Amino acid sequence: NAGVTQTPKFQVLKTGQSMTLQCAQDMNHEYMSWYRQDPGMGLRLIHYSVGAGITDQGEVPNGYNVSRSTTEDFPLRLLSAAPSQTSVYFCASSYSLTSGGNEQFFGPGTRLTVL
Amino acid sequence: AQSVTQLGSHVSVSEGALVLLRCNYSSSVPPYLFWYVQYPNQGLQLLLKYTTGATLVKGINGFEAEFKKSETSFHLTKPSAHMSDAAEYFCAVSEDTGFQKLVFGTGTRLLVSP
Numbered sequence: 001n002a003g004v005t006q007t008p009k010f011q012v013l014k015t016g017q018s019m020t021l022q023c024a025q026d027m028n029h030e031y032m033s034w035y036r037q038d039p040g041m042g043l044r045l046i047h048y049s050v051g052a053g054i055t056d057q058g059e060v061p062n063g064y065n066v067s068r069s070t071t072e073d074f075p076l077r078l079l080s081a082a083p084s085q086t087s088v089y090f091c092a093s094s095y096s097l098t099s100g101g102n103e104q105f106f107g108p109g110t111r112l113t114v115l
Numbered sequence: 116a117q118s119v120t121q122l123g124s125h126v127s128v129s130e131g132a133l134v135l136l137r138c139n140y141s142s143s144v145p146p147y148l149f150w151y152v153q154y155p156n157q158g159l160q161l162l163l164k165y166t167t168g169a170t171l172v173k174g175i176n177g178f179e180a181e182f183k184k185s186e187t188s189f190h191l192t193k194p195s196a197h198m199s200d201a202a203e204y205f206c207a208v209s210e211d212t213g214f215q216k217l218v219f220g221t222g223t224r225l226l227v228s229p
Contacts, residue, residue: 103149104161106158106159107158
């Protein structure tokens with residue numbers, strides 16, 4: 001199993017550009033999520049999905065869109081990039097919501113810089 | 116809503132010394148508690164977790180943590196630090212009520228000197 005994969009690893013954008021961060025998992029996990037990591041702030045939840053076709057907002061959703069057309073893929077779209085979106089983005093997945101304390105598996109991250 | 120406080124953004128120890136990373140949580144219902152480790156330029160990896168049962172939890176790489184309900188704490192320890200333990204450590208909490216969103220602390224960077 002490849003686990004959780006993310007592309008690209010690095011990206012530089014100009015203010016106002018749009019782009020999609022890709023995330024895929026091959027573990028047949030129901031739950032997928034996107035976090036951003038900023039210095040001194042830990043990881044904050046952007047959006048999450050509890051299954052194909054079902055998404056919801058997390059703590060910091062503004063400026064981002066998601067969709068979940070398949071179990072495997074959960075792309076994150078930046079609609080109009082802003083310098084405040086400079087961050088490291090992590091995708092994570094876990095098997096189920098119904099069993100307590102399920103481990104979330106994280107991808108290697110995408111480091112995004114918005115100029 | 117649940118929250119996590121990690122005391123100390125940086126902790127420095129000598130190789131062979133005790134490692135103690137502090138985590139306090141706030142939760143309105145019995146929590147699930149996690150410690151994750153992040154090595155440089157990598158994603159997060161689960162060290163250990165507490166769900167129910169035994170309050171002393173053992174994880175990978177010789178780490179362990181004890182859930183203390185009365186103190187709302189879940190401190191991470193390792194008896195003897197190794198250079199390879201240098202990383203950032205995150206405590207996280209979730210609640211067994213519907214969607215189990217993970218809430219992370221701000222992280223503690225562990226520095227290990229020879």
